Amino acid sequence: METQIVRLDATQLAELIRTKEVSPVEVMQAHLDRIAAVNPKINAIVAVADDALNAAKLAERAVLSGAKLGPLHGVPFTAKDSIDTAGVLTQLGSPIFAGRIPSTDAPTVARMKQAGGILLAKTNLPEFSYWIESDNLLSGRTLNPWNPERTPGGSSGGESAAIAAGMSPMGLATDVAISIRGPAALTGVIGLKATHGRIPMTGIWPRVPRRFWHVGPMARSVRDIALAYSLLAGPDGADGFSTSPLRLDAGLGAKPERPVRVGWLVEPGFGLIDREVAATVQAAAEALKGAGVIVEPVRIPVLEQINALELLWKLQAMETKPAFRKATAGHEDKIYKHVQAVFDTPDTSIEDFVEAEQQIEAMRDGFAHFFQRYDALLCPVTPVPAHAHDAAEFVIDGQSVSSLHVMDATAPLSVTGLPGLSMRFGTSSDGLPIGVQLVSTWFAESTVLHLASVLESVSPVRDLHPL
Known part of the structure; x- marks a missing residue:
């Protein structure tokens, strides 16, 4: 029964609990048992909530x-260890913050609880959420459940690995350049x-540069993502960037009033892309076309x-350094190498800083022009499937990058603030997941x-599980 429970999505778990x-x-016990059995192999969970049971x-x-039950009543969820959780360790992946226990929940955590969700555990990340892998001096390295010799990515690699391995049905993560989608x-x-x-960043660290930081849900089904999004979105009265209405239509089950028009793109625009990743994006384009969506190849x-x-690195280097120092x-x-790399980055001149901000505005204009004709963009998430730990470079089509x-392929959405969803639609020749990215206008x-x-609904990789 435990194996069956940990394979179910949050929506179904909530329904089974309700009935x-x-x-x-x-x-809860099934997920606690799963953590005990699996986490020693991949190190995704860094703290279990003492009061979860x-x-x-x-x-x-x-x-x-x-009693009246919320839409997530009794369903466990996890949260990245940069998101404040009342009474539960939140250590930011740093020995400097070892033992830190917040007194209040971040609004995102509070909203999950208000819907009946139960905080199960916190998940691993790089120190201060600043790297493309999830390792640190405090809690070590997270391994990819599909292949422990590969990374689950960063900075929300602990969260994604925990959900993929069945230790959590859904969770909260953050993203400044890639960290949810990658x-x-x-x-x-x-x-x-x-x-x-759309979703407030209050109670999440670091705070800078907050105009690029995002927080959002991870799960194993689209309906879970839609449900979590509907619960999380809306202003909290503290985050000045969070101003959109609280009640939002998640979009599932609603028939579009007209045919949806999608542009799909692999190259050029995102640099070199692995052939299997490119083929997966094209397969997703064909699948949408087969479902009645208008799909065309595009260039942006x-x-x-x-x-x-x-641009992002030039801006972050100047704004992040003072906060980190x-x-x-x-x-x-006690500083790990990834934060040290931030300190070692040369300062950006004020002229380059201003130019970077102006180029971001030009990028927003370019996307606005694209979305005059298309409802969505379909593109890669990452240029390669999961890579080896500590890889300094990749070889794509015989070229090193x-x-x-x-x-x-993810940073453009972060600097422009566009919404983007990452989901699996393929498998590499060595059995690793390959994702595609769906992007819409603001x-x-x-x-x-x-x-x-x-x-x-037409995915060739449904019901595949690691471990």
């Missing part, structure tokens, strides 16, 4: 008493980076003219959720 076919205690017992009493692709789960500001000139990752002052011996190239999350549900 008394399983109890919240059974569900007691919370499940209270949830069970509510079911038996006939790990989701590398581990075969689904991750949504909504429009910037601004992607060929401007490198979003370079303040946080690490007096503890320089920096491992930072892994962010070239505040049109319902479009990517609708298209994702279409792809999910």
Whole structure:
């Protein structure tokens, strides 16, 4: 029964709990047992909530008493260890913050709880969430459940690995350049980076540069992502970027009023792309076309003219350094190599800083022009499937590229604030997940959720599980 429970998505678990076919205690214990059995192999979970089982017992009493139940009543969820959780360790992947226990929940955590969800555990990340892999001096390295010699990505690699391995049905993650969508692709789960500001970043560290930071859900089904998004979105009165209405249509089940038009793109615009990744994007395009969607190959000139990752790094280096130096002052011996790399990055001149901001505006204009004709963009998430740990470079089509190239298809959405969803649609020749990315115009999350549900219904990789 445990194996069956941990394979179910959150929506089905909630329904089974509501109809008394399983109890919240059974569900929680199954996931706790799964963590005990699997986490030593991949190191995705860094702290288990002490009161998780007691919370499940209270949830069970509510079911038996006939109380009104929330949409996630009794369902466990996890959260990246940069997101504040009241009474539960939140250590930011750093020995400097070892033992830190917040007194309040971040609004995202609080909203999951208000819907009946039960915090199960916290998940691994790179120090301060700043790298493309998930390792640190405090809790070590997370391994990809599909192949422990490969990375689950970063910075939300612990979250994606935990969900992929059945230790959690859904969770909360953050994204500044790749950190939700990349790990989701590398581990075969689904991750949504909504429009910037849709979901408040309050109670999440680091805070800078907050105009690029996002928080969002990860799960194993599109309907779970849609449900979580509908619960998480909306202003909290503290994050000045979060201003959109709270009640939002998740988009599933709603028939579009007209045919949806999608442009698909692999190259040029995102640099070199592995042939298996390119083939997977094309297969997704054909699948959408077969489902009645208007699909055309496209080029987006601004992607060929401007490198979003370079802009992001120039801006982050200047804005992040002061915050990191303040946080690490007096503890320089406890800084891991990824944060040290931030400190070692040359300062950006004010002229280059201003130019970078202006180029981001030009990139937003370029996307706005694209979305005048198309409802969505279909493209790669990462240029390669999950790569080896600590890889400095990749070889694609016989050419070597920096491992930072892994962010070239995700960074444009971060600097422009566009919504993007990552989901698996293929498998590499060595058995690793391959993801595709769906992008819509600002505040049109319902479009990517609708298209994702279409792809999910015809996916060639449904019901595949690691471990």
